[in-house]
Amino acid sequence: MSNNQQSNHPKLNLWRDVRFWRFAGQFLAVLIAAIVVAILWGNLNRNLQQLGIQPGFSFLNSQAAFDIGETPISYAPSDTYSRALLVGLVNSLRVMVVGIILTTIVGITAGIARLSDNWLVRKLALIYVEIFRNTPLLLQLLFWYFAVFLTLPKVENPISVLGVIRLSQNGLELPWIQFSPEFSTLLIGITLYTGAFIAEIVRGGIQSVSRGQWEAAASLGLKPGLAMRLVIFPQALRVIIPPLTSQYLNLAKNSSLAVAIGYPDIYLVASTTFNQTGRAVEVMLLIMTIYLTISLIISLVMNLFNKSVQLKER
Amino acid sequence: MRKWCLVLLTTLPVLFSLVACGGPPSSTPGTSRLDTVKSRGKLICGVSGELPGFSFVSSDGKYAGLDVDVCRAIASAIFDNPDAVEFRNLNAKERFTAVQTGEVDILSRNTSWTLSRDTSVGLEFAPVMFYDGQAIMVKKDSGIKSLTDLKGKAICTQTGTTNEQNLGDQMRKLGIPYKPVVFEDINTTFATYAEGRCQGVTSDRSQLLSRRTTLPQPQNHLILDAVLSKEPLAPAVANGDSKWFDVVKWSIYTLINAEELGINSKNIAQFANSKDPEVTRFLGKEGNLGEGLGLPNDFAVRIIKNVGNYGEIYDRYLGPKTPFNLPRGQNNLWTKGGLQYSPPFR
Helix, strand or coil: CCCHHHCCCCCHHHHHHHHHHHHHHHHHHHHHHHHHHHHHHHHHHHHHHHCCCCCCCCCHEECCCCCCCCHHHHHHHEEEEHHHHHHHHHHHHHHHHHHHHHHHHHHHHHHHHHHCCCHHHHHHHHHHHHHHHCCHHHHHHHHHHHHHHHHHHCCCCCCECCCCEEEECCCECCCCCEECCCHHHHHHHHHHHHHHHHHHEEEEEEHHHHHHHHHHHHHHHCCCCHHHHHHHHHHHHHHHHHHHHHHHHHHHHHHHHHHHHCCCHHHHHHHHHHHHHCHHHHHHHHHHHHHHHHHHHHHHHHHHHHHHCCCCCC | CHHHHHHHHHHHHHHHHHHHHHCCCCHCCCHHHHHHHHCCCCEEEECCCCCCCEECCCCCCECCHHHHHHHHHHHHHHHCEEEECEEECCCCCHHHHHHCCCCEECCCCCCEEEEEHHCCCEEEEECEEEEEEEEEEHHHHHCCCCHHHHHHCCCECCCCCHHHHHHHHHHHHHHHCCCEEEECCCCHHHHHHHHCCCEEEEEEEHHHHHHHHCCCHHHEECCCCCCCEEECCCCCCCCCHHHHHHHHHHHHHHHHHHHHHHCCCCHHHHHCCCCCCCCCHHHCCCHHHHHHCCHHHHHHHHHHHHCHHHHHHHHHHCCCCCCCCCCHHHHHHHCCCCCCCCCCCC
16 A cells, blocks of 8 residues: 555655655754864864964873872873873872762761751751752862861871871871872862762652652561661662762762862863963863763763663563 | 754854854954054953062052053053053963963963963063063971972972973972972962962062062061072063064063163153154154054154153062062163163164
């Protein structure tokens, strides 16, 4: 029948064929996007040429000639800009990875505490969440840096906690490792800030699990702690993970505020690079690509995790 | 179908607006920024705004300082009005992009003239306004007397400055390990040093002197004698506009030449009837020097009348009557053992 129909209309007007328009639409969209990019690129090239600058990434192989305060991988000022950027990237990843782990612990703890039966615990969690959620992160970072870390005693007479942790203007020292005040500030700052948001997500997730599940768990003889761990929380995860992913992404991106307190993350090193080379466009493209890649990886991992905890329809 | 028409209709204007703003007007070949400035009626000048003596908003709300007066001199040459300037505060990181994109007509912001900035950053440097050198400031009670005492110590500095690189070079040469703590904001740099996070802070000597006056107890800080580098601080414009560059360049030479000839804002009237051909040519009574620059012939008179000569400017902001009391040194005229020298006005 359908064959017949088509042969019945051999000269179907192209303009009235929906299949043509589907194709043409896609084509047009690509064309417009290509034209926009071409115009912008041409404009950029023309302007750079007028200044006598050749766009390109070869500057990455020239000597950086600046020093970096924290170098988890070996680096000397005689190394190249690409090596310097790599140092910055490792510094960024250090904060992001440790930050994501710590903020998850803080967030879940505070989120559960928000629903605690204990009045004081509940209110303390509320105060924490409201303060950290409602003030700008930059402000918090400057507070931690100037009002907390830089007011600590001098290196010569540090505060000793349990004889293991030493706190001074030089940062946080454990017997086997030392954290600079810049690293400590950034880590504490983004952990507590993001933790407040995660606490709200966790609270919302737990409250979304129906009352009946608590009752069912109780009727099986589970104590509240166990009921939370075995029954409620696994179900809440389904609601929690998607917004949690956003918070992890925020944490990763917010780590670039390191620039305000002098922690040499990828953004700070990139700023220095672009300033010394004048390669604003190239460096910006580069760090946009880097942040995009990091964000996509976090997103991918979290989506896989999300799939694994999703309710399996049987 | 209707949907696609809608998409088309909404994208086309965006597209056209992108074509329309294909670049600042100055980028049209054959047009100089001088014409842009003239038609705008004022000069847009990028300064630091954070450095007493060089560029700072004084108590009466006006910008003042050595860097500021460069802009006032150029505005005087073009408009006979030292106030026809709009100042933009730029930090060390923003400054070059602001020139490249044409956001400012001129950058007058204690910027060191270096080869790479001149070539790969796309700048053109005008004559040096201030010959400087990099130094390190420490607390007096720290017991630090020389660079070697800074071994293993933290040193604060600002990102994107030549200081950051010179410090690296010098310490590498001397084999002294140290910890750089780098900030984007100059205020944060000095606040962190003041709080004691860094045992030293490095910058150009003039800048250290200037910032020291803003610290809580200026007398407690010591600037080490060691000079880490030479820092010729010069205004800059964008590459590839020689007409505009000439105006900037010769406005600055006017300041220096006026001092060489002994002409200042107070005595300029006495030179009106001078018989000295050098003076009459310089002041536009004879010849047509202004024409070549695209300026009125009496541009030098306008500059000197409105802002004075180089020596006057120096004394006004950095001389003995100021908190800095900075000896002229290298910044004296070549005839007095300094480096300030103007090519002939002829």
